[in-house]
Amino acid sequence: xxxxxxxxxxxxxxxxxxxxxxxxxxxxxxxxxxxxxxxxxxxxxxxxxxxxxxxxxxxxxxxxxxxxxxxxxxxxxxxxxxxxxxxxxxxxxxxxxxxxxxxxxxxxxxxxxxxxxxxxxxxxxxxxxxxxxxxxxxxxxxxxxxxxxxxxxxxxxxxxxxxxxxxxxxxxxxxxxxxxxxxxxxxxxxxxxxx
Amino acid sequence: xxxxxxxxxxxxxxxxxxxxxxxxxxxxxxxxxxxxxxxxxxxxxxxxxxxxxxxxxxxxxxxxxxxxxxxxxxxxxxxxxxxxxxxxxxxxxxxxxxxxxxxxxxxxxxxxxxxxxxxxxxxxxxxxxxxxxxxxxxxxxxxxxxxxxxxxxxxxxxxxxxxxxxxxxxxxxxxxxxxxxxxxxxxxxxxxxxx
DNA sequence: ACCCCCATGTAAACGGTTACATGATTTC
DNA sequence: GAAATCATGTAACCGTTTACATGGGGGT
Numbered sequence: 001x002x003x004x005x006x007x008x009x010x011x012x013x014x015x016x017x018x019x020x021x022x023x024x025x026x027x028x029x030x031x032x033x034x035x036x037x038x039x040x041x042x043x044x045x046x047x048x049x050x051x052x053x054x055x056x057x058x059x060x061x062x063x064x065x066x067x068x069x070x071x072x073x074x075x076x077x078x079x080x081x082x083x084x085x086x087x088x089x090x091x092x093x094x095x096x097x098x099x100x101x102x103x104x105x106x107x108x109x110x111x112x113x114x115x116x117x118x119x120x121x122x123x124x125x126x127x128x129x130x131x132x133x134x135x136x137x138x139x140x141x142x143x144x145x146x147x148x149x150x151x152x153x154x155x156x157x158x159x160x161x162x163x164x165x166x167x168x169x170x171x172x173x174x175x176x177x178x179x180x181x182x183x184x185x186x187x188x189x190x191x192x193x194x195x
Numbered sequence: 196x197x198x199x200x201x202x203x204x205x206x207x208x209x210x211x212x213x214x215x216x217x218x219x220x221x222x223x224x225x226x227x228x229x230x231x232x233x234x235x236x237x238x239x240x241x242x243x244x245x246x247x248x249x250x251x252x253x254x255x256x257x258x259x260x261x262x263x264x265x266x267x268x269x270x271x272x273x274x275x276x277x278x279x280x281x282x283x284x285x286x287x288x289x290x291x292x293x294x295x296x297x298x299x300x301x302x303x304x305x306x307x308x309x310x311x312x313x314x315x316x317x318x319x320x321x322x323x324x325x326x327x328x329x330x331x332x333x334x335x336x337x338x339x340x341x342x343x344x345x346x347x348x349x350x351x352x353x354x355x356x357x358x359x360x361x362x363x364x365x366x367x368x369x370x371x372x373x374x375x376x377x378x379x380x381x382x383x384x385x386x387x388x389x390x
Numbered sequence: 391a392c393c394c395c396c397a398t399g400t401a402a403a404c405g406g407t408t409a410c411a412t413g414a415t416t417t418c
Numbered sequence: 419g420a421a422a423t424c425a426t427g428t429a430a431c432c433g434t435t436t437a438c439a440t441g442g443g444g445g446t
Contacts, residue, residue, distance in 0.1 A: 005296070005405095012296075012299070012300035023425050024424095036292040037290065037292070037296050041427080042427085068414075068424085082303055087304060089315065090294040094289030096232060097232070098286065099285040099288065101228060101232050104345050104349050105203075106281055107341070108278060113282060114348075120284065140386075154298070156386075157295055164355050164359035168352055175344065175351070201434090217399095235435060236398075236399080237399085237435065238435085241400085262396095262442055264398090265397090
């Protein structure tokens with residue numbers, strides 16, 4: 001049995017932010033959890049309808065946002081559903097990294113591909129780091145935010161992941177060096193140096 | 196435009212291993228890249244048929260494996276397709292971690308949920324580490340393997356990711372402590388201590 | 391006799407992205 | 419006046435998982 005996660009992301013965001021439109025929820029996801037979650041409008045809008053049908057959210061009065069903007073509010077039942085989901089052990093983890101897969105097979109590619117893949121993985125991680133630091137500064141500027149702990153935790157996780165990625169890329173390039181210069185022997189020597 | 200990755204995983208495995216059945220390919224995936232990729236039989240068997248139709252693989256003679264076991268071999272065209280895919284920049288990355296999502300929303304759960312989630316994330320990472328080390332020992336026992344570099348690279352990545360996860364979990368628990376004992380002020384102090 | 395592993399496959403359902411359509415409002 | 423952003427939605431398509439079906443071979 002699989003479980004749709006989208007609805008709980010929507011409920012979670014509405015639990016944090018009082019009243020939001022689908023568009024704003026999407027923006028909030030991109031702002032806060034973008035390093036480990038994403039949702040498309042094609043998921044968000046139909047799911048909001050379903051949540052409203054089940055009385056887990058309810059339409060809030062339209063104020064001066066945009067003409068068509070429909071803000072939603074979480075209901076007590078919605079908070080209950082969210083709490084219940086949070087209490088269940090998480091099961092799904094993505095486990096899909098195309099870059100690493102390519103690196104794994106790269107012996108069968110054009111020469112130099114392994115290095116190129118590692119280098120671009122490093123660049124991607126470095127690029128990830130910048131918005132994370134910007135997010136950190138933003139969060140730190142409002143110490144009264146009740147979600148301060150949550151925000152810092154996920155920021156720290158994204159940062160740690162990016163840093164680990166960068167460190168691995170550098171080590172990986174060293175292992176490539178050793179392999180190219182001294183074959184299996186040198187590679188294993190380099191490997192054993194820092195296990 | 197999206198691109199099916201399954202076929203290239205199959206081609207890659209057949210490029211590494213000479214002749215394999217669908218079942219063996221699945222086992223090889225679970226052995227080597229399971230930390231960042233997975234395939235189900237429902238994907239593998241139909242895709243093998245398609246690859247055979249396109250002459251990227253071809254049926255190898257059945258030897259004494261099992262009665263129904265059908266080994267496949269990669270063709271030169273298949274190697275070409277694999278090489279071409281490896282040369283294209285990787286695009287998809289999963290970006291989906293339900294555990295972290297729950298941690299992010301855990302302020303709206305029963306008290307203690309945040310800690311419980313972090314603790315179970317830590318345990319999961321520790322459990323991941325054991326088979327990785329076993330895999331490392333296995334790879335190191337055969338230094339003549341032409342895929343030695345590839346294997347060590349992905350093993351090192353899995354290990355680095357698991358270790359980073361464990362380290363983050365410990366820091367996260369410390370941040371929880373600070374928050375619970377001294378509120379925002381203590382949390383920020385702890386945060387700034389090791390940024 | 392029973393159970394587990396090997397082995398292949400199909401069909402349904404689901405989760406998710408992409409493309410498309412539409413139009414208001416704000417900013418340069 | 420043009421461009422960007424705000425805003426909602428639908429339909430098609432695709433990738434993936436799950437459940438189901440089937441049966442041989444080997445071990446206890």
